[in-house]
Amino acid sequence: xxxxxxxxxxxxxxxxxxxxxxxxxxxxxxxxxxxxxxxxxxxxxxxxxxxxxxxxxxxxxxxxxxxxxxxxxxxxxxxxxxxxxxxxxxxxxxxxxxxxxxxxxxxxxxxxxxxxxxxxxxxxxxxxxxxxxxxxxxxxxxxxxxxxxxxxxxxxxxxxxxxxxxxxxxxxxxxxxxxxxxxxxxxxxxxxxxxxxxxxxxxxxxxxxxxxxxxxxxxxxxxxxxxxxxxxxxxxxxxxxxxxxxxxxxxxxxxxxxxxxxxxxxxxxxxxxxxxxxxxxxxxxxxxxxxxxxxxxxxxxxxxxxxxxxxxxxxxxxxxxxxxxxxxxxxxxxxxxxxxxxxxxxxxxxxxxxxxxxxxxxxxxxxxxxxxxxxxxxxxxxxxxxxxxxxxxxxxxxxxxxxxxxxxxxxxxxxxxxxxxxxxxxxxxxxxxxxxxxxxxxxxxxxxxxxxxxxxxxxxxxxxxxxxxxxxxxxxxxxxxxx
Amino acid sequence: xxxxxxxxxxxxxxxxxxxxxxxxxxxxxxxxxxxxxxxxxxxxxxxxxxxxxxxxxxxxxxxxxxxxxxxxxxxxxxxxxxxxxxxxxxxxxxxxxxxxxxxxxxxxxxxxxxxxxxxxxxxxxxxxxxxxxxxxxxxxxxxxxxxxxxxxxxxxxxxxxxxxxxxxxxxxxxxxxxxxxxxxxxxxxxxxxxxxxxxxxxxxxxxxxxxxxxxxxxxxxxxxxxxxxxx
Numbered sequence: 001x002x003x004x005x006x007x008x009x010x011x012x013x014x015x016x017x018x019x020x021x022x023x024x025x026x027x028x029x030x031x032x033x034x035x036x037x038x039x040x041x042x043x044x045x046x047x048x049x050x051x052x053x054x055x056x057x058x059x060x061x062x063x064x065x066x067x068x069x070x071x072x073x074x075x076x077x078x079x080x081x082x083x084x085x086x087x088x089x090x091x092x093x094x095x096x097x098x099x100x101x102x103x104x105x106x107x108x109x110x111x112x113x114x115x116x117x118x119x120x121x122x123x124x125x126x127x128x129x130x131x132x133x134x135x136x137x138x139x140x141x142x143x144x145x146x147x148x149x150x151x152x153x154x155x156x157x158x159x160x161x162x163x164x165x166x167x168x169x170x171x172x173x174x175x176x177x178x179x180x181x182x183x184x185x186x187x188x189x190x191x192x193x194x195x196x197x198x199x200x201x202x203x204x205x206x207x208x209x210x211x212x213x214x215x216x217x218x219x220x221x222x223x224x225x226x227x228x229x230x231x232x233x234x235x236x237x238x239x240x241x242x243x244x245x246x247x248x249x250x251x252x253x254x255x256x257x258x259x260x261x262x263x264x265x266x267x268x269x270x271x272x273x274x275x276x277x278x279x280x281x282x283x284x285x286x287x288x289x290x291x292x293x294x295x296x297x298x299x300x301x302x303x304x305x306x307x308x309x310x311x312x313x314x315x316x317x318x319x320x321x322x323x324x325x326x327x328x329x330x331x332x333x334x335x336x337x338x339x340x341x342x343x344x345x346x347x348x349x350x351x352x353x354x355x356x357x358x359x360x361x362x363x364x365x366x367x368x369x370x371x372x373x374x375x376x377x378x379x380x381x382x383x384x385x386x387x388x389x390x391x392x393x394x395x396x397x398x399x400x401x402x403x404x405x406x407x408x409x410x411x412x413x414x415x416x417x418x419x420x421x422x423x424x425x426x427x428x429x430x431x432x433x434x435x436x437x438x439x440x441x442x443x444x445x446x447x448x449x450x451x452x453x454x455x456x457x458x459x460x461x462x463x464x465x466x467x468x469x470x471x472x473x474x475x476x477x478x479x480x481x482x483x
Numbered sequence: 484x485x486x487x488x489x490x491x492x493x494x495x496x497x498x499x500x501x502x503x504x505x506x507x508x509x510x511x512x513x514x515x516x517x518x519x520x521x522x523x524x525x526x527x528x529x530x531x532x533x534x535x536x537x538x539x540x541x542x543x544x545x546x547x548x549x550x551x552x553x554x555x556x557x558x559x560x561x562x563x564x565x566x567x568x569x570x571x572x573x574x575x576x577x578x579x580x581x582x583x584x585x586x587x588x589x590x591x592x593x594x595x596x597x598x599x600x601x602x603x604x605x606x607x608x609x610x611x612x613x614x615x616x617x618x619x620x621x622x623x624x625x626x627x628x629x630x631x632x633x634x635x636x637x638x639x640x641x642x643x644x645x646x647x648x649x650x651x652x653x654x655x656x657x658x659x660x661x662x663x664x665x666x667x668x669x670x671x672x673x674x675x676x677x678x679x680x681x682x683x684x685x686x687x688x689x690x691x692x693x694x695x696x697x698x699x700x701x702x703x704x705x706x707x708x709x710x711x712x713x714x
Contacts, residue, residue, distance in 0.1 A: 049676050055668075080678035092669035095677070097615055101592040104688040106677035111686050139619050150673075157677065314630055335634050346661050347624065348631035350654045361636045386661055404636065 001027040001161065001192045002048065007062035007071065009043060009052055018043045019217045020062055025194070027160070030187050032203050033196040035213035036239040036419045037389075041196035044213070045165045047071060048194060050079030067160050081110060084154030088166040088417060090146035094138045099130075099149055102138055106157040120156050127185055128152040129178065142300045144175035151182060162186060164195040168202070169417035172299060172445040176202050198419050199448075200235075201245040204228055212238060241420045242448050262325055264288040264408065264439055269320030271306055280306050282463040284320070290407075292469075293430050294441045295450045298460035304443045307460070308410050311441070312338045324407070338408035339401035343416060345393040349385040354396055357385050362403040374432055375399050391422045398429060402436065409433055411442035415449045427453045488531040493597040495697045496585040499523065502704060503581035507574055515711045516577060517547065522703065523580050530588045539580055546573050591615045596689040609679065616670065617663075624662045628655055 002025040010017035018040045025031055033041040046052040050069070053060045054076050064071040067082040084106075087093045096102045103124065107117045125131050130152055133145060141149065147167060154162060164183075168176045180202040186193060187206060197203060200210075210222040219238075222230075232242060269284040280303040288294060296304050309315045311322065313334030322329050329337070342348055351357040354377060359365060372378055375395045380388065385396055394414065401409050415423050423446075430453055433440050441458075444450055450457070457473065459466045503523075506516055520543045527536035550569045556562045591612075598608050638644050638651040 051672055051676060055671055055675055075680065076675045077678045077681035080676055080681065083676070085672075085676040087669065087673060089669060091620075092666050093673040095616060095670060095674045095679075096612065097591045097619070101590075101595075101689065105674075108686050108688055109678035109681050111681070111683045113686060114688055117686070117688050153677070309630075312634055314633060335639070336636070339634055340630075342627065342631065344627070344662070346665070347627040347658050348635065350632075350635075350637070350657055400635075406634075 001025055001029070002064070002066050002194075004047075004064040004071075005062055007047065007060075007064045009047060009058055009060045011043075011056065011058040013057075016040070016043065017058075017216045018047070019215075021218050023211075023218070025192060027192055028187070028190045029209065030183070030193040030195070030207045032200070032207040032210045033194065033213060034198070034200060034210055034240055035219075036421055038215075039213040040216040041213060042165055043216070045085075045163045045194060045196050048161070049083045049085045049163045050074065050076045077109075080106065080157065082159055083161045083163055084157050084159035086147070086150050086154055086162070086164045086167050088169050090143040090150065090170055093150050094146060094153075097138050099133050099136050099138060099141070102149060103134075103153050103156050106153060110157065117156075120158065124152050124155050127155065128182060143170045144172060144178075144300065147171060147175070148178070148182075151179070155186075159191075161192045161194070164193070164197075166196055166198065166417055168197065168199050170413075173447060174299065180206065198241055198417065200241055200243050204243050212240070214239075236420065239419055239421045241423070245447055260437060262290045262407075262437070262439075264290075265323045266311075267321050267323070269307075269310065269322075270318050271303070271310065271315075271320075272318045279463060281310075281317075281460075281465075284465050286458065286465065286467065288439055288441070290434070290437050290439045292455040293434060293453060294456045294458055295454035296441060296443045296458045296460065297445070297450070302460045303463070304460055305412070308340060308412065308441070308443060311408060312340050312410060314340075334408075337406060338410065339404070339406040340410045340412065341394060341397045341401070341414065343413040345390070345397050346386070348397055349393060352384055353381065354383055354385055354388075355381040357396055358400050358403055360400070362400070363405040364403055367403060371399050371402050375429070391418070391425060394426065395429065398433070402433075402438075406438070408439040408441070411440075411444075413444055413446075414442060415444065415446045423449050424452070489526070489529040489696055490694075491526070491530070491588075491700065492691055492693050492697045493585075493589050493593050494601070494691070494693075495700050496581075496589060497597075498701065499526075499704070500578075500581045500585050503577040506577055511708075512711065513547070515707060516573075517543070518707050518711065519704070520577050520580065522707070523577070523584060526700070527580075527584055530584070532584070532587065535583065539576075543573075543576055546576065590689075592689045593691055596687050597691045599685070599687050600691060605685075613670065617666070620666055621659070621663065624659055625655070628658050631658075 004021060004023045006020045006022060008018055008020040016038055033044055035041060043052065046056055047064070048066055050066070050071075052058065053072060060072045066079065069078050069082055094102050096105055103121060104117050107120065125134070128148060128151065130148055133141065133149065138146065138149070147170070151167070167179060171179065176199065183193060183195070183206055195203065195207070204224070204227065208224055210227040212219045212222065228243070230243070232244070235241070235243060264287070266284060266286040266288070269281055270279065271281045272279050296307065298304055306315070310317045311334065313331045313336075316331045322334065324337070349357055351360055358368065358372070362368075372381070375398065377395060377399060380392060380396070385393060388396065398409070414426050418426065427449065430440050430442075442454070451470075455470055457468045457470060459468065502519065506519060521540060524536040524540040527533070527539065546569060550566070550573055553562060553566045553569055595608060595612060598611070632654060633639050637654055638647065644651045
């Protein structure tokens with residue numbers, strides 16, 4: 001189905017590259033590409049779906065064919081007839097504004113007759129759980145639903161090959177299960193599937209082979225059985241994430257506490273959406289301490305974001321109070337005391353150098369040296385924030401929060417799309433914040449990350465909330481909190 | 484489908500919008516304008532926008548009434564200015580109503596399909612599709628950035644914005660442009676991998692066709708013009 005001979009690629013604008021590689025992929029095979037960020041997984045997928053070298057420019061050498069289409073010579077639309085693609089970011093991979101037109105968009109472009117489109121639409125609805133979404137607007141859907149539509153839209157083109165680039169990075173536990181089921185169906189139908197992924201646990205039964213890449217080179221090719229035999233520590237050395245979520249061990253945590261314990265007490269918090277009159281949070285009581293790291297979990301639409309926005313002072317709750325050390329905090333005071341590190345950090349970097357960014361509105365500039373050193377930003381101070389990697393940007397955001405004297409630091413999905421190594425770096429970052437006596441709260445779907453990082457779980461469900469310390473969660477029952 | 488609601492072809496709606504503009508630039512008399520506005524209101528009601536239809540009609544009739552009363556007054560400065568303002572509202576109202584009708588009752592896919600039917604070139608249709616896609620994205624980005632600015636302590640209140648308008652704009656634009664660049668690249672990847680650049684004829688799934696009601700609308704408008712136009 002796919003053959004690559006001495007195929008290599010280097011980007012025009014970045015140092016990343018793929019070294020010459022030989023590989024052949026059989027029809028009906030499911031291949032998983034794994035490795036650290038920047039190892040060449042995404043580059044590999046872009047070669048298979050023809051976006052390299054037309055959209056992403058650079059130097060392509062060697063030979064290869066994808067379902068008979070010649071790599072480097074054929075136009076992208078020739079690939080479009082053979083390869084269906086699903087990308088990482090659900091927000092930016094739909095092109096039209098309505099679900100139905102989004103699904104038929106690819107078929108229209110390829111000039112397929114209306115009757116045939118109708119037939120495919122019926123078939124697609126039978127395979128993917130999307131029937132109740134058909135008449136909706138794309139902007140109303142959740143990230144998981146958008147991702148499912150993207151997958152279904154690729155299916156509408158009836159390609160022989162599917163290429164998925166980190167499809168799970170923005171999805172919650174249940175949607176990842178659903179994604180796995182869809183992949184299994186395609187495999188059964190004899191499709192060839194190539195998946196670049198950090199999260200591996202949901203693929204261990206699905207993939208025929210695992211290709212481990214490092215710095216643009218094939219390090220090793222594993223069969224399903226061989227890969228399943230790798231121990232957790234072997235995976236860790238390779239910079240890969242866990243294969244066994246069900247046996248996820250809580251890391252023994254040696255926490256260095258801040259000297260002074262402080263308490264943030266939320267009482268009788270109720271919030272109703274003004275427009276729809278719908279209650280999201282009802283009579284919530286929660287005591288937070290700066291001695292622990294809190295993970296806020298719960299399925300989509302349950303009010304996690306609303307809770308964070310209330311704590312940040314971005315919205316005023318319908319009812320309830322928030323007290324710090326007994327003092328009631330008004331919305332404006334909360335806004336002054338808190339900082340939210342957004343899922344997309346790009347929204348919160350404003351200056352032309354990292355140094356200026358850190359000192360913008362800093363209320364405690366005397367801490368500059370110390371913060372820069374502890375977050376490892378010394379070499380980045382003269383760089384433009386936008387030229388940094390995702391993890392570096394995150395650190396700059398955290399540093400600016402510390403320098404502006406923020407007491408409460410919230411994180412929204414800090415590890416979406418991160419590999420094992422960077423995930424641990426983020427985990428360490430929280431330890432630092434804790435030592436500095438800050439309140440740390442994070443919203444996350446990432447089970448592996450939560451198990452390694454937090455001490456307290458705040459579980460939102462049906463307007464209510466339950467709080468557990470992680471020792472209360474059974475050793476092998478981590479994922480049950482997501483059900 | 485939308486049960487019991489009248490569906491007009493987007494081309495008919497475009498025609499109505501053109502007529503409304505025509506009325507703005509060429510004075511064809513109050514009678515023609517009033518008939519056109521009432522006709523639009525009826526169409527709105529039939530298309531399931533009853534509230535806007537009724538309110539529109541009531542508003543327009545009251546404006547006409549007030550305008551008549553004001554014009555009857557002796558022309559002191561105050562009455563002249565008031566008269567001018569009311570006439571302004573009266574003249575623009577058909578355009579606003581026709582625009583509202585066209586854009587709230589038509590899906591993006593229907594616009595695209597009718598443009599294809601009118602044989603607009605691809606290099607006009609595709610940028611328009613991107614535009615429709617981009618507006619809501621930029622709006623969402625803008626809200627995220629404003630939030631980020633708030634807890635960063637930049638331009639929190641309206642007063643801050645007025646005090647330092649250029650700085651505020653700069654702080655909004657830098658992240659907004661960055662985000663827009665990323666969005667553009669991702670959208671290109673998504674559309675190219677689904678064959679948007681295929682040179683063969685593209686087919687269309689959304690149906691737009693002239694039906695009886697379209698012919699009736701065209702007929703009625705032309706009749707109004709034939710009977711009262713120019714008087």
